[in-house]
Amino acid sequence: MKRIVNFSAGPATLPLAVLEQVQAELLDWRGSGMSVMEMSHRDKEFMSIAQDAEKDLREIAGIPANYKVLFLQGGATGQFTFLPMNLLRGKTGFDYVLTGDWGKKAAKEAGKYGKVNIAASSEADKFTRIPDVKTWKLDPNAAYVHITPNETIHGVEFHQEPETNGVPLVADMSSNILSRPIDISKYGLIYAGAQKNIGPSGITIVIVREDLIGQAVPSTPGIFDYKQMADNESMLNTPPCFSWYVSGLVFKWIKENGGLAGIGERNARKAAALYDYIDSQDFYRNPVAKADRSRMNIPFTLANAELDADFLKGAKAAGLSGLKGHRSVGGMRASIYNAMTQEGVNALIEYMKEFARTKG
């Protein structure tokens, strides 16, 4: 067996210790005689897995008691739809702040269910910064203000929560959830697909303040009605059990690795090492405003785009994969989520240095 250093933007690298545990108990989960894939979701074995996962998530993220935690089918893209259906609450529309392509997509889907006000956008700057909060045109009657705290494609991240003057702040945290300590109480709702910092794709976590749910529009599918799912412990139907289980193992791994404080420090160090190198020379370049740079996704370009293919080929040969930038922006991107080690980042930097030295 060999393992590569995987910089994929998602699905993404998982902690090796978690994968080894999954492998060890794959045919017989802790003496149950079954794989987790084979368990009825109503059996006490799976119920304990599900409840432990929620308990550990609440503990590591410090989720207050007046917030519900839902484990839903599918990915964040599904919530682009179900979020406005659940949270319209008799209002007429929503505020969306666009700092990248994912926020744009979210706003577009929301437009099917209410009036979307683009309160701010950095599209004119090719999404290389967060628009100054002072310039946001917020609607005090909006059902919520939606932000994408980390934009995976553009590598732009909010480093503090914006003030929304009582209007619930809603965040698609798919690509930076659990990457550092967070004050949940500043949000009305947080949602995140699992496949970056949590576990395998196919499950989405929603953390929602309980006073915001229970008024879904009538056409909301039952299994995506937050209130119904909260009342049924996310088991109105068969949940994505295996993804839930692996997510729970990742939560335990975070606990054992210093919690969000420890994870956050390591993430800051990893990102700083790569940005410091990029900023120290002219061959590679990151276009994002320094104050708004992502700790999770670091896009960079080569001085000469004709060398891109060579760079990727050499990286692959050196055991570094998933570095190709998103097709919409080109260049490279290193996604360095929680499970990426400092050694992996160091190996990338060494490779970049050597490539620049020989081809620059």
Added chain:
Amino acid sequence: MKRIVNFSAGPATLPLAVLEQVQAELLDWRGSGMSVMEMSHRDKEFMSIAQDAEKDLREIAGIPANYKVLFLQGGATGQFTFLPMNLLRGKTGFDYVLTGDWGKKAAKEAGKYGKVNIAASSEADKFTRIPDVKTWKLDPNAAYVHITPNETIHGVEFHQEPETNGVPLVADMSSNILSRPIDISKYGLIYAGAQKNIGPSGITIVIVREDLIGQAVPSTPGIFDYKQMADNESMLNTPPCFSWYVSGLVFKWIKENGGLAGIGERNARKAAALYDYIDSQDFYRNPVAKADRSRMNIPFTLANAELDADFLKGAKAAGLSGLKGHRSVGGMRASIYNAMTQEGVNALIEYMKEFARTKG
């Protein structure tokens, strides 16, 4: 490691050979250096997994070229909603035939999107038979006629397709898909959650005649718009990759085990053995009309319900699990999907005999 004989209704037992392969390649899928859980869905490794799965499914089920195969997020319950949204096609309503609780749930969700005509129902008979097709009150202008070919809770199964006079026949085949040869061309659409005969929960397969899609109502979420998903090879968003991968291994296992013809023969033998025993004595009883009995889910009651707890306790001790009947009907239920072996069924029968001998 011990493995139990698992009669759970779903999630359910999987072929041991498939689980062993998943385990062997869990940390490094065929020299890629990654777990399947860590692969970008856009990478060639995962693309080959996805495409192979579709190819094998088309081959074993004999899916005609004018049918699209979709691998969607979530379970069949989600499709209770997305099916009517996709297939209304300018009509005003749908025909639903109720032969159990799942059909009832499907009809209820469809009512949010159009007029539901209950064309036939056996609820007055406690869902112990299929209503005679001659008595069905079909609407010739319905968007489709919906049936549930196998009702998991009640153990009732269609053994041939009803004639719907040109109105598309739509089937929730979650609990008997791939259990025997099937003539796909008799259906407009088939859908099935994976967690009985296919793979881990969290993925749903839709097989749809291509002329029926492309007219979804405007409020349909993009990722559940069959046409958009067909045009994007089910990858408009990150799919449930790991469930897709395991499903593909199950398709290969079916190919290697005689295809649907071989599987169907074995399923018929397994079910016959259990029904023959039940019908040969008075201690256990199955209430379903003989012509409509399921080959997948076999509910049975004990002569004295006060012995139920003892029966389950003894079964567990004998390594037989998941036999408790659904709470809505009580008694017992043996779910004997494709991956259940003849030896497993024989072990159950032997246990039932011994229990009846000592407690009857």
